[in-house]
Amino acid sequence: MVVKIRTHSKDRDLVSLRRRQIACRAAQVFVEKGYRLVNLRQLAGACDMSVGNLYNYVGTKQDILYLVFDYVMSDVAEFIEGTSPTYDAFPATKALQMAIDTYYRTVDRLQDSVVFMYQETKELRPDARKAVFEMERRLSGAFERILDRGCASGEFKTGSSPVIAQNIVILGHMWAFRRWLLGKRYAYVLEDYIKEQTNFILGAIRGGKQLR
Amino acid sequence: MVVKIRTHSKDRDLVSLRRRQIACRAAQVFVEKGYRLVNLRQLAGACDMSVGNLYNYVGTKQDILYLVFDYVMSDVAEFIEGTSPTYDAFPATKALQMAIDTYYRTVDRLQDSVVFMYQETKELRPDARKAVFEMERRLSGAFERILDRGCASGEFKTGSSPVIAQNIVILGHMWAFRRWLLGKRYAYVLEDYIKEQTNFILGAIRGGKQLR
Amino acid sequence: MVVKIRTHSKDRDLVSLRRRQIACRAAQVFVEKGYRLVNLRQLAGACDMSVGNLYNYVGTKQDILYLVFDYVMSDVAEFIEGTSPTYDAFPATKALQMAIDTYYRTVDRLQDSVVFMYQETKELRPDARKAVFEMERRLSGAFERILDRGCASGEFKTGSSPVIAQNIVILGHMWAFRRWLLGKRYAYVLEDYIKEQTNFILGAIRGGKQLR
């Protein structure tokens, strides 16, 4: 899925350089204040550019939003492409534990962005939204593959592994949400959360044998 | 938690009558188009009022948003207060099944509103946001009580029951989200989803014994 | 031909009152400085309104331009509807003289507007442009009827009376153009111009017999 964004420059390298710059800086302000509350002057300021120049690399404000989504998602994509294959060397149970651990830590690192994406996906153009869904799908697909492997090896017994894969992803997002919802009052520790949820998930699919 | 909303009228009854009217009508348009995309002319029109009169019962546009949240949440509150006590008569496992079933059907009925609340909570004033959190807390509290009862009776073996209660709630919301995300492409049936997730949850907390 | 213009008010009378106000004041600034060079702040100022209120009665800046065209053309329409029928009582030659005289004086009165319309018609939306053409057509139609009557009575001998009617109209506009083109340097007197052109036109269609 490719989302076309208008540019006035023909220098490919410069375009991607500037877009990275925009995505990275805009991510901060968007996440902090929300898409609608950031105006283009602020955005340009955050990007160390003039408003006019911003529009050399982007067609609309919405495009900037997409760049931010893309930027955040690329981090997630890295998780999928980078680490996912290495799990194949391990038994499914171990692999799933590792994948959950890694993914939930990724969510922790990107927690503000995760919440942001839940809240602002609706602002995207349909095609950009579709691209986001696709990424989401690939993410849960990575978990699904491990689940399926576990089912094949007899380690797991799942009902619908797409649903369970989704559950795993969503329960990761929940970590980000709880912090956002509860703010400072939320005193839970990531390590505990991961352990808790790993147990919950494995319990559900392994016939109740918990981690020791 | 009470959120104060300015009014120009002193007739208490009229105020709450009009506010109910506003909440109910505004809910529809907000949910349909999103908070930012609805302006006060449209809002007033939907409420069968003039803009000026709207401002007799409400101080700002945000207040209307809160009224809508309150209105939607009252539906959820009903679920909690109305049905929750009746579960005490059943064994925890049965009670949890029933609660999940009822709640997930509530989510299904309110699916647009659920998504809406995820997306627009950030628009609320801090105090209004707090009120939303509180309701959320009471909701998961209802599940938590059943879980605790099950642990006490030996039916369940959970780690942190607050986390698991949250999981149950969130996995319900996920139903709404998937439909929104996937639109028409989402062909899953509610009955199946409930069964699947009930199995998943019970599996995790009952030592793996699934529903028959 | 009716050109629809968006309004936020439902009070028909107020809408037409304000639109008259807008047309009248906007005409002055537009004619003076040109459509593109007048911004909405200036426009609103000239109309003794706020920008926001202006947009209660109008959908776009273009709409204001059309209001101005309509306003100017209504003056011309008056010429056509008001005076045209009275000419039927006179022989065609006399009638044509009178019509030219009246019309050219109208052009003189509206000279800036006439030039303005030539220059800014292109800025109108297609449907509004069509409405202008129609008015133009009705105008030359008024002359055409006199010409046809004269041909029937043997007073005139024209080739294509639509073309000649057009000529009459255009040569009237030329009066406005010359003043605009030549500015103060243009020292010609309207009376002379009318006489000159009347002779020119009658000469062409009466077999050369000039006015005395």
Add this chain to the structure above:
Amino acid sequence: MVVKIRTHSKDRDLVSLRRRQIACRAAQVFVEKGYRLVNLRQLAGACDMSVGNLYNYVGTKQDILYLVFDYVMSDVAEFIEGTSPTYDAFPATKALQMAIDTYYRTVDRLQDSVVFMYQETKELRPDARKAVFEMERRLSGAFERILDRGCASGEFKTGSSPVIAQNIVILGHMWAFRRWLLGKRYAYVLEDYIKEQTNFILGAIRGGKQLR
């Protein structure tokens, strides 16, 4: 009349080479889309130059407009200087017929430009505008000379020949205008139009004797 245009280059030949290039290409886009609707990126693209380089040969966007006027008018000037003298060999009536024929065909060829000039003259700086007027004056002067010759020889009997010369010019422009105004609906043929108008004009100044 000379209009000064700033340049950053000192190479006279290059300057005029580039300016010709600019005028020729810009003419096309200006005529097609209108002065205001063409921006400098488009203009530079059409001229096969970079924006920056454009500004080496021109001081402002207006200057480019003037170059275009100058370019179009040079075509008209050619008509005047090139063909006008040859008419002296013919009797005034014949000369006038020939001049009208040639000029109206020129207008037909340049019809878009003619309309363009009516609409955009106002965008020129005063001194550039004056240059345009002067050219206009020379054009009608060419017809005026023929008229005067005809009056002297007794072929014509005109009132004010400057006015009549203007009429001839304007009625030529009208051909271009009608096509623009009426678009595809205008089905008149140039040959007929020329014949019609020639008759009209000669009729007016020859005492009604029409062409055979």
Add this chain to the structure above:
DNA sequence: CATGAATGAGGTTTCATTCAT
């Protein structure tokens, strides 16, 4: 109490022009 006309700040986007390379 009810109306909706009026306000004006603020939003996004465009574009003529400059200037470092």
Add this chain to the structure above:
DNA sequence: TATGAATGAAACCTCATTCAT
């Protein structure tokens, strides 16, 4: 000489809120 990235002022339009009626 030639390039095109960068600038930032200014354009049109929207909308939450007020207030005279």
